[in-house]
Amino acid sequence: MQLAPTAFLRDWAFGPLAFGMLVGLVMFFAAAGLIMGVRAWAGTEPVAFGPVVLGAYWFGLAGWLLGIGVWSKWAKEWLGLPVDRTMKTGWQRYFDFTTDHKVIGVQYLVTFLSMFLLAGVLAMLMRIEHMSGDQVLFSPAQYNYVMSLHGITMVFVAVAAVIGGFGNYAVPILIGAKDMAYPRLNALSFWLAAAVPVLLAATFFAGGFDAGWTAYAPLSTENSDGQVLFNLAFITLGLSSIAGSINFIVTVIKLRAHGMGFDRLPIFVWAVFAMSLLGFFFTQYIAAAMLMTLLDRVFGMAFFDFTEGGDPLLYQHIFWFYSHPAVYIMGVPGLALALEVISHFSRKPLFAYRWVVGGILGITALSAIVWAHHMFTAGLSTAELFFFITTTEVISIPTGLIFLGALGTIWRGRLWLRTPMLFALAVVFNFLIGGLTGIFLADVFTDIHLQDTFFVVAHFHYTIVGAGIFGLFAGIYYWFPKITGRTYSEHLAQLHFWWTFLSFNLTFLPMFWLGLNGMNRRIAVYPEELEFLNLLVSLGGFSLGASFLVFLYNILKSWIRGPVAEADPWRARTLEWQTSSPPPVENFTEAPRVVSGPYDYGSPSTAHAVFGASTNPDGAG
């Protein structure tokens, strides 16, 4: 059978999308029909959500990927057939199986920013509910669904927006490469990830899910059918992450430009590299946890079922074995992006560069052995508590080196307080609060009370939003001229910054007090003594939500009709600024040759890189 799209489907802007959906749906329903037929033949009730969807999903996913371009642009060559090498131009590239890393970066950014804003709307709804200590807006089941959907969507955003977005867009340019090492695998990673919001949206029609983003078994093996889609979404994003991690690791090792030693890598590249190591080694564990829950649920396997010899704590161990490293995957790229911006906007070299790299690698290594600090109240032995309190506290030493890098860089610099720099400095401030409050949670004695309260909610919003998402916005404003070739309104951008920064702190700072004073998390009902402060938090939250309207207006308007940007509006040294805005396909017209560090401000006579074959300061080929 010839699956190649017709000329119409190939040429129409939404052809690949439509064809992917069509093939995906056909394969999904064909597989579902087959499974139901087999079930009927075997004498079981043919229609059962869990088994049918768990089986048919993989066919639907394969159909979606084949239809959108894996078949016509890739898989055909495995059979010796000619592949379609045409490449769309203009906006149509974004709706196709495009291999250009810059297109893929923008695809990630727009997809996950949209998810961020939608999950933000869910947060607004939760804050309406929390304006009163009693139930006002949602039934308990609805609240749990909204809360769980907000949680998992934001976790996916935090995992994928900075690495998927700016990792893809910037890393190849920053190291002077033409593209990622495996461009088609890169496109595959994105289109895998694109299935995730579809699955999350589909949970609405499957009864939702109510087990939070952590989906602890056995709650997640017996709740409504939406949980199956949640687990499949997590596994799918996991596959995307593993493929993306392999791509980043190989790209950074193999495709650095001439002269780009590891001691000259921009710090953001180091962070993406280190976090890709985490993604590569640990994402399989979350896939395992999700798959084991599905198997418990669908086939009655008993990994986590105590009545059949399973252990619910096993789930928590496997889950956090990935998910603790994952919180660094969410936070560290944003932190590094802030350091990147801080150096360029302080007009000074990144202070103690090697020590900051050591800090990032130290965090990477230690993050593998701290997972059980999420389980201090789960009934661990004293020896386990002793071990995990130690490793967890020690992680503050490498983390401190990142602060040292930031402070040493701004010290006696020439701080250019434009929007990217403001967001970057806010990352330092927010992450400071997030880090310091982490110590209260790392210490078993205080954590036992604070575990599963709003203290934890405040803490992880300060780290993941305060560092990861603020870092994302630092990156958006920093690279907007490069990506779009246009300039945004600095006034509106600064309005957005101050509005967001103040609202963020108004929203999350009081939550520490709420948690300490008896407000547990994941609830719609709480003691009425806490109502006033919750009202304040809600108002802060609404203000935080509204601040993003300024962002949206500014970005959309500037993208369409903003003033044209120059190649290097920040006069920054790194390679992405040494090519046009936006850069051409394959990034550079002449191959760069890196001749000094990326942050060597104050030495005007040396550039970071020279272009063309004529200049060869190394005297080597």
Added chain:
Amino acid sequence: MAEICHKTSSILTTSSGTTTVIDLTGSEPQAHERKTLLNGRNVVTVFVIWLGLTVLGVFGAYHADIYPIAGNHLASQVDDAFRLLMMLAVPVFTFVVTILVYSMVRFRRKTDADDTPPHTFHSHGGVIWGWLVVTSGLTIAVLIHPGFTGLRELTADRHQDMVVEALAAQWSWNFTFPEHGVKLDKANDLMLPQGTRIRFDVTSRDVVHSLWLPMYRMKIDAVPGRTNHIYLTTGEPISFSEDPNVRVQCAELCGTGHPRMQVRVSIVDQQEFDIWLGGLEPVIVGNE
């Protein structure tokens, strides 16, 4: 330029009209670097601001009355630990914030032409090692106290006057008093005798729950298939009607009934407790 070095370990920097080749590794900064980083006036100003904020902050952290009701001695010790961690966090917080804000004001770029700082430096061995020593010292300090000391406080005393078995189920708490042979299913109210050391044996019938007594700063998960223990000593008489933190609250998401899975607690004298126990349902052996 002839001076442009060709090794990755060194880099050209221009400063005050002089040209110096310095080492990128950070191990041996030259004298000129050391001077530019720790330039006198800025350092003194920052130190004074930091010291002032720190004194204020530590004073505030020490006196801040932000804690819920503490039902026993251990709860007060937990609050002391919280307070100590705050007092240790204050100097770190004020240090970073002082440098951030001071730099934003003092080192901000004033004109477009004013693009290059007068001094650049890549590294400073003394500052880096000092930073490492201080952060490591603080880490080890909080690890020992309240980290390890608190852990010992929690686990040292393994005796009890009374056992309460708590069985969690969606969505209620069921308590059994094995020494008295009575039980209380789907509890709304729980009475406990004052000044008594109680061991809670906590488990669950269905999903993971968590038994939280905010006033005792005590929490343990109810995990199906295993029994977890906590020990606590009740304090003076008090009841839920006086403070909402005198309650048992489920703290682990367990389904729709999760937020309302709570029990009002009263700490009463022994006599009242015995009367209350007498009114409970007897446990029939073999009919668990």
